[in-house]
Amino acid sequence: MKVRLRFAPSPTGGLHLGGVRTVLYNYLFARQNDGDFVLRIEDTDQSRYVPGAEEYIIESLRWAGLEPDEGPHKPGKYGPYRQSERKAQGLYQKYAQQLLDQGNAYYAFDTPEELETMREKFKTAENPSPQYNHILRHRMRNSLHLDQDETKRLLEAGTPYVIRIRMEPGQTVQFTDMIRGEVTFQTDGVDDKVLLKADGMPTYHLAVVVDDFLMEISHAFRGEEWLPSAPVHILLWRYLFGEDKMPQWAHLPLILKPDGNGKLSKRDGDRLGFPVFSMNWTDPRTGEPATGFRETGFLPEAFVNLLAMLGWNDGTGQELFTLDELIEKFSMERVHKGGAKFDFEKAKWFNHEWIKKLPAAAYRHNVAELFAAQGIPTDDAPGAGATHGKFERVLELVKERCHLLPDFIQQAGFFFQAPTTIDTAAVKPKWNDAKNQFFAELVRQLQLAETWDAHTLENNFKEMAAAATIKPGDLLMPLRVMLVGGKFGPHVFDIVEILGREETIHRIKSALKLIND
RNA sequence: GCCGCGUUGGUCAAUCGGUUAAGACGCCUCCCUUUCACGGAGGAAUGAGGGGUUCGAUUCCCCUACGCGGUACCA
Numbered sequence: 001m002k003v004r005l006r007f008a009p010s011p012t013g014g015l016h017l018g019g020v021r022t023v024l025y026n027y028l029f030a031r032q033n034d035g036d037f038v039l040r041i042e043d044t045d046q047s048r049y050v051p052g053a054e055e056y057i058i059e060s061l062r063w064a065g066l067e068p069d070e071g072p073h074k075p076g077k078y079g080p081y082r083q084s085e086r087k088a089q090g091l092y093q094k095y096a097q098q099l100l101d102q103g104n105a106y107y108a109f110d111t112p113e114e115l116e117t118m119r120e121k122f123k124t125a126e127n128p129s130p131q132y133n134h135i136l137r138h139r140m141r142n143s144l145h146l147d148q149d150e151t152k153r154l155l156e157a158g159t160p161y162v163i164r165i166r167m168e169p170g171q172t173v174q175f176t177d178m179i180r181g182e183v184t185f186q187t188d189g190v191d192d193k194v195l196l197k198a199d200g201m202p203t204y205h206l207a208v209v210v211d212d213f214l215m216e217i218s219h220a221f222r223g224e225e226w227l228p229s230a231p232v233h234i235l236l237w238r239y240l241f242g243e244d245k246m247p248q249w250a251h252l253p254l255i256l257k258p259d260g261n262g263k264l265s266k267r268d269g270d271r272l273g274f275p276v277f278s279m280n281w282t283d284p285r286t287g288e289p290a291t292g293f294r295e296t297g298f299l300p301e302a303f304v305n306l307l308a309m310l311g312w313n314d315g316t317g318q319e320l321f322t323l324d325e326l327i328e329k330f331s332m333e334r335v336h337k338g339g340a341k342f343d344f345e346k347a348k349w350f351n352h353e354w355i356k357k358l359p360a361a362a363y364r365h366n367v368a369e370l371f372a373a374q375g376i377p378t379d380d381a382p383g384a385g386a387t388h389g390k391f392e393r394v395l396e397l398v399k400e401r402c403h404l405l406p407d408f409i410q411q412a413g414f415f416f417q418a419p420t421t422i423d424t425a426a427v428k429p430k431w432n433d434a435k436n437q438f439f440a441e442l443v444r445q446l447q448l449a450e451t452w453d454a455h456t457l458e459n460n461f462k463e464m465a466a467a468a469t470i471k472p473g474d475l476l477m478p479l480r481v482m483l484v485g486g487k488f489g490p491h492v493f494d495i496v497e498i499l500g501r502e503e504t505i506h507r508i509k510s511a512l513k514l515i516n517d
Numbered sequence: 518g519c520c521g522c523g524u525u526g527g528u529c530a531a532u533c534g535g536u537u538a539a540g541a542c543g544c545c546u547c548c549c550u551u552u553c554a555c556g557g558a559g560g561a562a563u564g565a566g567g568g569g570u571u572c573g574a575u576u577c578c579c580c581u582a583c584g585c586g587g588u589a590c591c592a
Contacts, residue, residue, distance in 0.1 A: 008592090009592085048592080112589095112590070126518055127518055127519070128588090130588095131588065132589095164590095184521090185521070189519065189520045189588085193589095194589080197590040198590055201590085203589095204591075208592095224521095224522070224585085225586055226586095227522065227587075228586070228587035229588095230521090251522085253522090258528075263586080315531065317530090317531070336530090338524065339585070339586095341528060343542070343543085346541080347542095348542095349541085349543085356555080401555075411553090411554090472551065473551035475551090476551050476552080481552090486552090490552095490553085491550090492551095
């Protein structure tokens with residue numbers, strides 16, 4: 001049987017990094033086993049529909065390099081890939097009816113208000129959240145309690161109803177989780193979950209089982225928050241298709257907030273100053289913005305790499321992996337059971353490593369866009385074939401000091417635009433007439449220099465310093481500040497070389513004016 | 518409350534009964550570097566608690582504690 005996995009998000013907003021990691025593990029397992037990776041949109045809750053969210057998810061996966069083989073944007077033979085469209089074909093209704101016929105499900109006519117009343121009425125200190133289950137269902141308005149004629153009358157009168165699973169008490173439901181091993185539940189503790197809502201839409205519980213069956217899903221990986229409802233899904237498989245056809249389950253550990261405990265949420269990111277979503281996302285209804293890893297300046301290679309390591313490792317201590325290496329080495333057996341706290345510092349370290357590792361050509365267009373947004377001119381025109389242009393050379397020169405893509409603005413911007421302010425405070429205290437004369441002489445020498453490369457430029461500079469009996473060290477920092485505006489940047493003479501004669505002289509002259517002011 | 522799942526340094530984590538309990542991030546010290554960074558050397562820092570099983574438990578079992586997840590006509 002072919003290996004087929006699916007990622008089934010609900011299009012309700014930005015894609016959380018935990019979601020991307022679920023995608024990643026799905027993707028890796030599928031690729032590793034020559035299987036298919038399917039994107040299925042779980043839009044069964046019309047009240048939560050958010051325009052643009054589906055496109056956002058698809059774009060996020062594209063950016064991360066985790067492209068599905070099938071999905072709403074890439075129809076295959078198991079379509080449609082949106083549950084709202086599948087519902088329109090009557091797919092779920094049919095199976096709900098089968099459950100009804102078999103006695104595994106029943107009609108329930110309780111209104112939301114009645115349910116609320118029930119919960120209030122039976123709430124005790126012992127049991128703060130009463131369930132609609134084998135104990136209480138006979139006190140509610142459903143086809144198990146009402147007599148046949150009454151049920152028939154209500155149905156014919158068009159009374160709104162839901163279909164609930166009939167949980168048989170006293171049973172043990174067991175399954176093998178790929179990560180956790182044997183997991184056991186007693187049906188007594190599971191309530192009669194709604195399978196088909198009053199609007200005719202299936203709930204997740206029915207939809208996931210029916211769709212996994214119809215789409216021939218062989219392995220179902222999902223977040224740990226789904227573990228408590230696993231018995232419902234297993235029973236549904238048993239009633240509908242047979243447990244032998246059921247996919248293998250794996251419940252992934254959660255990604256936790258860095259401080260304290262609990263699931264990492266967008267709120268935590270806002271509070272602590274780091275992204276939680278894959279890309280920027282603005283809620284179309286509230287207008288509330290959220291930043292993404294992409295826009296924060298993460299490379300997709302780094303994003304995928306750091307996500308992979310949040311809950312898995314290959315046991316060798318290796319931490320840097322390409323997607324291909326991950327496909328080769330990933331194994332569900334080595335996925336952890338416990339959740340991992342997200343550490344943004346470590347995330348930045350991964351990105352730094354990837355910025356260093358990849359040739360600047362891999363991300364120069366992204367950086368060029370950042371520069372353009374700052375109004376800094378570069379020689380990097382999109383589509384320009386200048387692979388060894390100044391821009392790329394500069395990026396190579398400074399990349400080891402950039403953790404995030406926007407760091408290039410500070411580290412490389414001065415190569416293309418003279419600093420607007422100069423840190424004169426860094427040189428003024430030790431400034432004197434001898435230095436003034438030295439730099440005046442330096443300008444003259446630079447004008448005459450026959451060769452313009454970092455090495456000879458540096459040697460000449462040092463000879464001049466010796467002649468002027470000034471320690472080179474006392475001259476290097478002023479030169480640096482004149483050229484870049486502050487105490488940062490790569491080796492000074494690499495800067496001089498790239499800046500060129502005209503620009504170097506120009507910057508020294510104008511800086512001299514400011515310093516002597 | 519009930520059900521389920523977890524628990525090795527501040528964080529990510531290796532170990533599949535016997536180790537001086539790896540490695541990485543971060544932090545600190547030093548070297549390199551006449552800035553920063555990279556690179557290199559070193560340092561501080563870990564098995565929640567209690568019972569078993571065993572010649573021997575971080576590792577296997579039980580209990581407790583703690584944490585998390587679920588307990589919706591949301592996924």
